[in-house]
Amino acid sequence: MNNYELVIGLEIHVELNTKSKIFCQCEANYFGKEPNTNTCPVCLGLPGALPVPNKKAIESTIKIGQALGCNINLVSKFDRKHYFYADLPKGYQISQYDEPIAIKGAVKIGNKTFRITRVHLEEDTGKLAHSEVGTLVDFNRSGVPLVEIVTEADFNNSDDVKEFLEELRTIIRYLGVSDADMDKGSMRLEPNISLRVKREGEREKKLPNYKVEVKNINSFKFVKKAIEYELIRQKEILEKGETPVQETRGFNENKGITFSQRVKEEAHDYRYFPEPDIPPMIFEQKYVDKLKSEMPELPQEKVARYVQDLKIKEQDAFILTRDLRVAQYFENILKIKNSELSNQAIANLIINKKVATDISPQEFIKIVQAQSTIKPQDEAGLARVIDNAITSNPKAVEEYKSGKENVLMFLVGQVMKEMKGQADPQTIKNKIQEELK
Ligand code: ZN
Ligand code: MN
Numbered sequence: 001m002n003n004y005e006l007v008i009g010l011e012i013h014v015e016l017n018t019k020s021k022i023f024c025q026c027e028a029n030y031f032g033k034e035p036n037t038n039t040c041p042v043c044l045g046l047p048g049a050l051p052v053p054n055k056k057a058i059e060s061t062i063k064i065g066q067a068l069g070c071n072i073n074l075v076s077k078f079d080r081k082h083y084f085y086a087d088l089p090k091g092y093q094i095s096q097y098d099e100p101i102a103i104k105g106a107v108k109i110g111n112k113t114f115r116i117t118r119v120h121l122e123e124d125t126g127k128l129a130h131s132e133v134g135t136l137v138d139f140n141r142s143g144v145p146l147v148e149i150v151t152e153a154d155f156n157n158s159d160d161v162k163e164f165l166e167e168l169r170t171i172i173r174y175l176g177v178s179d180a181d182m183d184k185g186s187m188r189l190e191p192n193i194s195l196r197v198k199r200e201g202e203r204e205k206k207l208p209n210y211k212v213e214v215k216n217i218n219s220f221k222f223v224k225k226a227i228e229y230e231l232i233r234q235k236e237i238l239e240k241g242e243t244p245v246q247e248t249r250g251f252n253e254n255k256g257i258t259f260s261q262r263v264k265e266e267a268h269d270y271r272y273f274p275e276p277d278i279p280p281m282i283f284e285q286k287y288v289d290k291l292k293s294e295m296p297e298l299p300q301e302k303v304a305r306y307v308q309d310l311k312i313k314e315q316d317a318f319i320l321t322r323d324l325r326v327a328q329y330f331e332n333i334l335k336i337k338n339s340e341l342s343n344q345a346i347a348n349l350i351i352n353k354k355v356a357t358d359i360s361p362q363e364f365i366k367i368v369q370a371q372s373t374i375k376p377q378d379e380a381g382l383a384r385v386i387d388n389a390i391t392s393n394p395k396a397v398e399e400y401k402s403g404k405e406n407v408l409m410f411l412v413g414q415v416m417k418e419m420k421g422q423a424d425p426q427t428i429k430n431k432i433q434e435e436l437k
Helices: 055-067 158-175 220-239 285-293 299-308 314-321 324-336 343-351 361-371 379-391 394-401 407-418 425-436
Strands: 004-015 079-082 092-095 102-109 112-123 127-131 134-138 145-151 187-197 212-214 247-252 257-263
Touching: 004 158, 004 220, 055 102, 055 112, 055 145, 055 158, 055 285, 092 112, 102 158, 112 158, 158 187, 158 220, 158 299, 187 220, 212 220, 220 247, 220 257, 299 314, 314 324, 314 343, 324 343, 324 361, 379 407, 379 425, 394 407, 394 425, 407 425
Parallel strands: 212 247
Antiparallel strands: 004 145, 004 187, 079 092, 102 112, 112 145, 127 134, 187 212, 247 257
Protein backbone atom coordinates (compact mmCIF):
# COMPACT_ATOMS: atom_id res chain seq x y z
CA MET A 1 0.00 0.00 0.00
CA ASN A 2 1.21 3.49 -0.84
CA ASN A 3 2.03 6.16 1.65
CA TYR A 4 0.36 9.41 0.65
CA GLU A 5 1.34 12.96 1.41
CA LEU A 6 -1.02 15.94 1.40
CA VAL A 7 -0.34 18.77 -1.04
CA ILE A 8 -2.25 21.90 -0.06
CA GLY A 9 -2.36 25.41 -1.46
CA LEU A 10 -4.59 28.17 -0.13
CA GLU A 11 -6.77 30.90 -1.53
CA ILE A 12 -7.93 33.44 0.99
CA HIS A 13 -10.43 36.22 0.34
CA VAL A 14 -10.40 39.24 2.64
CA GLU A 15 -12.96 42.06 2.49
CA LEU A 16 -11.37 45.47 2.99
CA ASN A 17 -12.82 47.90 5.52
CA THR A 18 -12.71 50.95 3.23
CA LYS A 19 -15.44 53.53 3.63
CA SER A 20 -16.90 53.04 0.15
CA LYS A 21 -17.09 50.11 -2.23
CA ILE A 22 -14.34 49.44 -4.77
CA PHE A 23 -15.88 51.11 -7.86
CA CYS A 24 -18.74 53.27 -6.54
CA GLN A 25 -19.69 55.45 -3.57
CA CYS A 26 -21.96 52.95 -1.78
CA GLU A 27 -20.82 52.06 1.71
CA ALA A 28 -18.49 49.06 1.89
CA ASN A 29 -19.98 48.08 5.23
CA TYR A 30 -23.13 46.22 4.23
CA PHE A 31 -23.45 44.28 7.46
CA GLY A 32 -26.99 44.10 8.87
CA LYS A 33 -28.49 46.38 6.20
CA GLU A 34 -31.93 45.87 4.65
CA PRO A 35 -31.37 43.82 1.43
CA ASN A 36 -30.72 45.84 -1.74
CA THR A 37 -30.63 49.22 -0.01
CA ASN A 38 -26.86 49.62 -0.31
CA THR A 39 -26.64 49.70 -4.09
CA CYS A 40 -26.30 52.01 -7.08
CA PRO A 41 -26.16 51.62 -10.89
CA VAL A 42 -22.45 50.74 -10.73
CA CYS A 43 -22.65 47.88 -8.23
CA LEU A 44 -25.92 46.67 -9.76
CA GLY A 45 -24.15 46.43 -13.09
CA LEU A 46 -26.67 48.60 -14.92
CA PRO A 47 -25.85 49.48 -18.55
CA GLY A 48 -23.65 52.52 -18.98
CA ALA A 49 -22.51 52.76 -15.36
CA LEU A 50 -18.76 53.27 -15.12
CA PRO A 51 -16.45 52.03 -12.35
CA VAL A 52 -14.03 54.42 -10.60
CA PRO A 53 -11.37 52.59 -8.54
CA ASN A 54 -11.05 53.29 -4.82
CA LYS A 55 -7.51 54.52 -4.03
CA LYS A 56 -7.69 53.35 -0.42
CA ALA A 57 -8.53 49.80 -1.53
CA ILE A 58 -5.51 49.77 -3.83
CA GLU A 59 -3.29 51.04 -1.00
CA SER A 60 -4.59 48.39 1.39
CA THR A 61 -3.79 45.70 -1.19
CA ILE A 62 -0.25 47.03 -1.61
CA LYS A 63 0.17 47.02 2.19
CA ILE A 64 -0.99 43.41 2.45
CA GLY A 65 1.43 42.48 -0.32
CA GLN A 66 4.29 44.24 1.46
CA ALA A 67 3.47 42.66 4.82
CA LEU A 68 3.61 39.24 3.13
CA GLY A 69 7.04 39.98 1.67
CA CYS A 70 5.81 40.35 -1.92
CA ASN A 71 7.18 42.38 -4.80
CA ILE A 72 4.81 45.16 -5.76
CA ASN A 73 4.24 45.38 -9.51
CA LEU A 74 4.71 48.99 -10.55
CA VAL A 75 2.37 48.34 -13.46
CA SER A 76 -0.84 46.55 -12.69
CA LYS A 77 -4.32 46.35 -14.20
CA PHE A 78 -7.86 45.10 -13.74
CA ASP A 79 -9.35 42.35 -15.90
CA ARG A 80 -12.83 41.00 -16.48
CA LYS A 81 -13.43 37.44 -15.33
CA HIS A 82 -16.55 36.09 -16.98
CA TYR A 83 -18.96 33.59 -15.53
CA PHE A 84 -22.68 33.38 -15.11
CA TYR A 85 -24.21 33.38 -11.67
CA ALA A 86 -27.22 35.17 -10.20
CA ASP A 87 -25.13 37.08 -7.65
CA LEU A 88 -22.97 38.62 -10.41
CA PRO A 89 -25.14 41.16 -12.25
CA LYS A 90 -22.61 42.21 -14.93
CA GLY A 91 -21.90 38.63 -15.99
CA TYR A 92 -18.26 39.25 -15.14
CA GLN A 93 -16.28 40.09 -12.04
CA ILE A 94 -13.70 42.86 -12.18
CA SER A 95 -10.59 41.12 -10.89
CA GLN A 96 -6.91 40.93 -11.80
CA TYR A 97 -5.44 38.25 -14.02
CA ASP A 98 -1.88 38.44 -15.29
CA GLU A 99 -0.73 41.66 -13.64
CA PRO A 100 -1.79 41.46 -9.99
CA ILE A 101 -0.73 44.16 -7.54
CA ALA A 102 1.69 41.92 -5.62
CA ILE A 103 3.59 38.70 -6.38
CA LYS A 104 6.19 36.31 -4.94
CA GLY A 105 6.08 36.72 -1.20
CA ALA A 106 6.70 34.37 1.70
CA VAL A 107 5.62 33.90 5.29
CA LYS A 108 7.97 32.15 7.70
CA ILE A 109 6.55 30.23 10.61
CA GLY A 110 9.14 28.58 12.84
CA ASN A 111 11.58 26.97 10.43
CA LYS A 112 9.07 26.56 7.61
CA THR A 113 8.54 28.94 4.72
CA PHE A 114 5.22 29.20 2.91
CA ARG A 115 5.40 31.00 -0.40
CA ILE A 116 2.81 33.55 -1.48
CA THR A 117 2.09 33.36 -5.20
CA ARG A 118 0.10 36.57 -5.57
CA VAL A 119 -2.10 39.17 -3.92
CA HIS A 120 -4.72 40.85 -6.07
CA LEU A 121 -7.73 43.13 -5.76
CA GLU A 122 -11.23 42.39 -7.03
CA GLU A 123 -14.89 43.10 -6.29
CA ASP A 124 -17.07 40.95 -4.09
CA THR A 125 -20.31 39.54 -5.49
CA GLY A 126 -23.87 39.81 -4.22
CA LYS A 127 -25.30 37.19 -1.93
CA LEU A 128 -27.92 34.53 -2.53
CA ALA A 129 -30.43 33.56 0.15
CA HIS A 130 -32.46 30.42 -0.25
CA SER A 131 -35.95 30.74 1.24
CA GLU A 132 -39.41 29.17 0.93
CA VAL A 133 -40.41 31.56 -1.83
CA GLY A 134 -37.34 30.68 -3.85
CA THR A 135 -33.81 32.00 -4.19
CA LEU A 136 -33.44 35.68 -3.33
CA VAL A 137 -30.52 37.88 -4.21
CA ASP A 138 -29.12 40.76 -2.18
CA PHE A 139 -26.66 43.11 -3.90
CA ASN A 140 -25.60 45.02 -0.79
CA ARG A 141 -22.26 43.16 -0.86
CA SER A 142 -21.77 43.56 -4.61
CA GLY A 143 -18.66 45.66 -5.23
CA VAL A 144 -17.16 45.47 -1.74
CA PRO A 145 -13.37 45.49 -2.19
CA LEU A 146 -11.97 42.01 -1.87
CA VAL A 147 -8.32 41.01 -1.68
CA GLU A 148 -7.41 37.53 -2.84
CA ILE A 149 -4.24 35.98 -1.44
CA VAL A 150 -2.96 32.84 -3.15
CA THR A 151 -0.21 30.60 -1.77
CA GLU A 152 1.94 27.96 -3.44
CA ALA A 153 1.07 24.34 -2.62
CA ASP A 154 3.61 24.39 0.22
CA PHE A 155 1.52 22.80 2.98
CA ASN A 156 1.53 19.08 3.75
CA ASN A 157 -0.60 19.00 6.88
CA SER A 158 -3.65 20.71 8.32
CA ASP A 159 -1.88 22.00 11.45
CA ASP A 160 0.52 24.11 9.38
CA VAL A 161 -2.44 25.44 7.40
CA LYS A 162 -4.18 26.49 10.58
CA GLU A 163 -1.06 28.15 11.99
CA PHE A 164 -0.45 30.01 8.75
CA LEU A 165 -4.03 31.24 8.54
CA GLU A 166 -3.95 32.45 12.13
CA GLU A 167 -0.74 34.35 11.44
CA LEU A 168 -2.24 35.82 8.26
CA ARG A 169 -5.35 36.98 10.08
CA THR A 170 -3.20 38.60 12.76
CA ILE A 171 -1.09 40.40 10.13
CA ILE A 172 -4.19 41.74 8.37
CA ARG A 173 -5.64 43.00 11.63
CA TYR A 174 -2.35 44.67 12.53
CA LEU A 175 -2.44 46.48 9.19
CA GLY A 176 -5.93 47.71 10.07
CA VAL A 177 -7.21 47.01 6.54
CA SER A 178 -9.94 44.52 7.49
CA ASP A 179 -11.50 43.04 10.60
CA ALA A 180 -10.85 39.61 9.01
CA ASP A 181 -13.88 38.33 10.86
CA MET A 182 -14.84 34.90 9.60
CA ASP A 183 -18.26 34.92 11.24
CA LYS A 184 -19.17 37.98 9.18
CA GLY A 185 -17.61 36.51 6.05
CA SER A 186 -14.92 39.16 5.83
CA MET A 187 -12.28 36.40 5.68
CA ARG A 188 -13.10 33.30 3.61
CA LEU A 189 -10.90 30.28 3.11
CA GLU A 190 -10.46 27.94 0.16
CA PRO A 191 -7.91 25.15 0.39
CA ASN A 192 -6.81 23.31 -2.77
CA ILE A 193 -6.15 19.75 -1.72
CA SER A 194 -4.54 16.79 -3.45
CA LEU A 195 -2.40 13.80 -2.54
CA ARG A 196 0.87 12.47 -3.89
CA VAL A 197 2.71 9.25 -3.24
CA LYS A 198 5.44 9.84 -0.70
CA ARG A 199 8.86 8.78 -1.92
CA GLU A 200 11.89 9.12 0.33
CA GLY A 201 14.88 11.06 -0.95
CA GLU A 202 13.03 12.51 -3.89
CA ARG A 203 14.95 15.33 -5.53
CA GLU A 204 12.10 17.23 -7.03
CA LYS A 205 8.58 16.90 -5.76
CA LYS A 206 6.04 16.86 -8.57
CA LEU A 207 2.59 18.30 -8.07
CA PRO A 208 -0.27 15.82 -8.49
CA ASN A 209 -2.19 15.93 -11.78
CA TYR A 210 -5.44 17.02 -10.16
CA LYS A 211 -6.64 19.24 -7.33
CA VAL A 212 -9.83 19.60 -5.37
CA GLU A 213 -10.87 23.05 -4.23
CA VAL A 214 -13.09 23.36 -1.16
CA LYS A 215 -15.00 26.65 -1.32
CA ASN A 216 -15.85 29.36 1.20
CA ILE A 217 -14.99 27.84 4.54
CA ASN A 218 -15.53 30.25 7.42
CA SER A 219 -13.49 28.87 10.30
CA PHE A 220 -9.99 27.52 10.91
CA LYS A 221 -11.49 24.46 12.56
CA PHE A 222 -13.54 23.66 9.45
CA VAL A 223 -10.52 24.05 7.16
CA LYS A 224 -8.76 21.45 9.25
CA LYS A 225 -11.78 19.15 9.11
CA ALA A 226 -12.23 19.58 5.36
CA ILE A 227 -8.56 18.72 4.78
CA GLU A 228 -8.75 15.65 6.98
CA TYR A 229 -11.92 14.50 5.26
CA GLU A 230 -10.39 14.99 1.79
CA LEU A 231 -7.30 13.02 2.84
CA ILE A 232 -9.44 9.96 3.51
CA ARG A 233 -11.74 10.42 0.52
CA GLN A 234 -8.97 10.96 -2.03
CA LYS A 235 -6.85 8.15 -0.62
CA GLU A 236 -9.68 5.67 -1.19
CA ILE A 237 -9.99 6.76 -4.81
CA LEU A 238 -6.25 6.64 -5.44
CA GLU A 239 -5.94 3.21 -3.88
CA LYS A 240 -8.49 1.91 -6.37
CA GLY A 241 -6.07 3.07 -9.06
CA GLU A 242 -8.28 5.99 -10.08
CA THR A 243 -7.69 9.77 -10.07
CA PRO A 244 -10.01 12.04 -8.05
CA VAL A 245 -12.08 14.40 -10.19
CA GLN A 246 -10.72 17.94 -10.49
CA GLU A 247 -13.64 19.85 -9.03
CA THR A 248 -14.98 22.43 -6.60
CA ARG A 249 -16.52 21.01 -3.45
CA GLY A 250 -18.54 22.53 -0.66
CA PHE A 251 -18.17 21.78 3.03
CA ASN A 252 -21.08 20.62 5.17
CA GLU A 253 -20.40 21.98 8.64
CA ASN A 254 -22.91 19.74 10.41
CA LYS A 255 -21.70 16.49 8.89
CA GLY A 256 -18.03 17.48 8.64
CA ILE A 257 -17.87 16.27 5.04
CA THR A 258 -17.25 17.82 1.63
CA PHE A 259 -19.63 17.41 -1.32
CA SER A 260 -19.28 17.91 -5.05
CA GLN A 261 -20.48 21.28 -6.38
CA ARG A 262 -19.16 21.65 -9.90
CA VAL A 263 -16.31 20.58 -12.11
CA LYS A 264 -13.57 23.13 -11.78
CA GLU A 265 -13.14 25.73 -14.51
CA GLU A 266 -9.83 26.33 -16.20
CA ALA A 267 -8.57 29.91 -16.54
CA HIS A 268 -9.49 29.96 -20.26
CA ASP A 269 -13.15 29.26 -19.42
CA TYR A 270 -13.36 32.71 -17.84
CA ARG A 271 -12.46 34.57 -21.05
CA TYR A 272 -10.29 37.02 -19.13
CA PHE A 273 -9.52 40.29 -20.87
CA PRO A 274 -8.32 43.73 -19.69
CA GLU A 275 -11.05 45.90 -18.16
CA PRO A 276 -11.57 48.62 -20.80
CA ASP A 277 -13.29 51.06 -18.42
CA ILE A 278 -10.33 51.38 -16.01
CA PRO A 279 -6.88 52.50 -17.14
CA PRO A 280 -3.88 50.45 -15.99
CA MET A 281 -2.40 51.40 -12.61
CA ILE A 282 1.13 52.75 -12.68
CA PHE A 283 2.77 53.23 -9.29
CA GLU A 284 5.85 55.27 -8.63
CA GLN A 285 8.51 53.48 -6.62
CA LYS A 286 8.50 56.49 -4.27
CA TYR A 287 4.82 55.93 -3.55
CA VAL A 288 5.30 52.20 -2.90
CA ASP A 289 8.27 52.95 -0.63
CA LYS A 290 6.28 55.51 1.31
CA LEU A 291 3.54 52.96 1.99
CA LYS A 292 6.19 50.53 3.16
CA SER A 293 7.66 53.08 5.54
CA GLU A 294 4.24 53.46 7.14
CA MET A 295 3.98 49.74 7.86
CA PRO A 296 3.35 49.08 11.55
CA GLU A 297 5.47 46.65 13.56
CA LEU A 298 4.16 43.25 12.46
CA PRO A 299 3.25 40.43 14.87
CA GLN A 300 6.42 38.38 14.32
CA GLU A 301 8.59 41.48 14.75
CA LYS A 302 6.76 42.26 17.97
CA VAL A 303 7.35 38.74 19.29
CA ALA A 304 11.06 39.03 18.51
CA ARG A 305 11.31 42.41 20.24
CA TYR A 306 9.45 41.19 23.32
CA VAL A 307 11.82 38.24 23.62
CA GLN A 308 15.07 40.10 22.91
CA ASP A 309 14.49 43.51 24.45
CA LEU A 310 11.82 42.92 27.06
CA LYS A 311 13.03 39.45 28.13
CA ILE A 312 9.59 37.88 27.81
CA LYS A 313 9.32 34.12 27.34
CA GLU A 314 8.72 33.39 23.67
CA GLN A 315 5.48 31.54 24.25
CA ASP A 316 4.10 34.43 26.30
CA ALA A 317 5.28 36.98 23.76
CA PHE A 318 3.30 35.03 21.17
CA ILE A 319 0.13 35.06 23.27
CA LEU A 320 0.42 38.78 24.04
CA THR A 321 0.81 39.74 20.41
CA ARG A 322 -2.15 37.80 18.95
CA ASP A 323 -4.46 40.72 19.61
CA LEU A 324 -2.95 44.12 18.88
CA ARG A 325 -5.10 45.75 21.57
CA VAL A 326 -3.68 43.39 24.21
CA ALA A 327 -0.13 44.04 22.99
CA GLN A 328 -0.68 47.79 23.13
CA TYR A 329 -2.20 47.56 26.60
CA PHE A 330 0.83 45.57 27.76
CA GLU A 331 3.20 48.14 26.27
CA ASN A 332 1.30 50.99 27.89
CA ILE A 333 1.63 49.37 31.30
CA LEU A 334 5.37 48.90 30.80
CA LYS A 335 5.69 52.63 30.14
CA ILE A 336 4.34 53.57 33.57
CA LYS A 337 5.23 50.62 35.82
CA ASN A 338 7.85 50.97 38.52
CA SER A 339 11.09 49.02 38.40
CA GLU A 340 10.02 46.53 41.06
CA LEU A 341 7.62 44.87 38.66
CA SER A 342 9.38 42.86 35.97
CA ASN A 343 8.13 42.85 32.38
CA GLN A 344 7.53 39.12 32.64
CA ALA A 345 5.49 39.59 35.83
CA ILE A 346 3.21 42.04 34.03
CA ALA A 347 2.97 39.63 31.09
CA ASN A 348 1.96 36.80 33.42
CA LEU A 349 -0.73 38.92 35.06
CA ILE A 350 -2.27 39.82 31.71
CA ILE A 351 -2.05 36.32 30.25
CA ASN A 352 -3.43 34.58 33.34
CA LYS A 353 -6.13 37.24 33.59
CA LYS A 354 -5.27 37.74 37.24
CA VAL A 355 -6.19 41.37 36.83
CA ALA A 356 -8.94 42.74 34.60
CA THR A 357 -7.67 44.33 31.38
CA ASP A 358 -10.64 46.59 30.70
CA ILE A 359 -9.25 49.21 33.06
CA SER A 360 -6.67 51.90 32.44
CA PRO A 361 -2.97 50.95 32.69
CA GLN A 362 -2.71 53.25 35.73
CA GLU A 363 -5.51 51.40 37.53
CA PHE A 364 -3.97 48.09 36.51
CA ILE A 365 -0.70 49.00 38.22
CA LYS A 366 -2.51 50.23 41.32
CA ILE A 367 -4.43 46.99 41.67
CA VAL A 368 -1.32 44.87 41.14
CA GLN A 369 0.51 46.76 43.86
CA ALA A 370 -2.40 46.51 46.26
CA GLN A 371 -2.76 42.79 45.58
CA SER A 372 0.85 41.86 46.12
CA THR A 373 1.06 40.98 49.79
CA ILE A 374 4.60 39.87 49.14
CA LYS A 375 6.90 42.64 48.17
CA PRO A 376 7.65 42.34 44.46
CA GLN A 377 11.03 40.80 43.87
CA ASP A 378 13.94 43.02 43.47
CA GLU A 379 15.54 41.44 40.40
CA ALA A 380 18.99 42.82 41.01
CA GLY A 381 18.84 41.79 44.66
CA LEU A 382 17.86 38.26 43.75
CA ALA A 383 20.66 38.04 41.19
CA ARG A 384 23.16 39.07 43.92
CA VAL A 385 21.90 36.41 46.32
CA ILE A 386 22.11 33.75 43.59
CA ASP A 387 25.66 34.81 42.70
CA ASN A 388 26.55 34.63 46.35
CA ALA A 389 25.11 31.14 46.75
CA ILE A 390 27.09 29.94 43.74
CA THR A 391 30.44 31.43 44.77
CA SER A 392 30.15 30.34 48.40
CA ASN A 393 29.23 26.73 47.54
CA PRO A 394 31.95 25.64 45.06
CA LYS A 395 31.64 22.01 46.06
CA ALA A 396 27.95 21.86 45.30
CA VAL A 397 28.55 23.59 41.99
CA GLU A 398 31.24 21.04 41.10
CA GLU A 399 28.93 18.16 41.93
CA TYR A 400 26.13 19.65 39.86
CA LYS A 401 28.43 20.10 36.89
CA SER A 402 29.57 16.50 37.13
CA GLY A 403 25.98 15.38 36.74
CA LYS A 404 24.40 15.32 40.20
CA GLU A 405 21.35 17.30 39.26
CA ASN A 406 19.64 17.11 42.64
CA VAL A 407 22.34 19.31 44.16
CA LEU A 408 20.48 22.09 42.43
CA MET A 409 17.73 21.95 45.03
CA PHE A 410 20.33 22.51 47.75
CA LEU A 411 21.39 25.74 46.05
CA VAL A 412 17.76 26.78 45.60
CA GLY A 413 17.28 26.18 49.32
CA GLN A 414 20.26 28.43 50.14
CA VAL A 415 18.82 31.24 48.07
CA MET A 416 15.31 30.81 49.52
CA LYS A 417 16.77 31.02 53.01
CA GLU A 418 18.60 34.21 52.19
CA MET A 419 15.45 35.70 50.59
CA LYS A 420 13.42 34.68 53.63
CA GLY A 421 11.01 32.82 51.38
CA GLN A 422 10.15 35.99 49.45
CA ALA A 423 10.89 34.54 46.03
CA ASP A 424 9.62 31.93 43.61
CA PRO A 425 11.62 28.65 43.85
CA GLN A 426 11.01 27.81 40.18
CA THR A 427 12.40 31.16 39.08
CA ILE A 428 15.43 30.67 41.31
CA LYS A 429 15.97 27.19 39.94
CA ASN A 430 15.86 28.45 36.36
CA LYS A 431 18.22 31.31 37.12
CA ILE A 432 20.77 29.09 38.84
CA GLN A 433 20.63 26.63 35.93
CA GLU A 434 21.23 29.47 33.54
CA GLU A 435 24.16 30.77 35.60
CA LEU A 436 25.81 27.34 35.71
CA LYS A 437 25.46 26.67 31.97
ZN1 ZN B 1 -22.80 51.09 -5.60
MN1 MN C 1 -11.35 35.59 -6.09
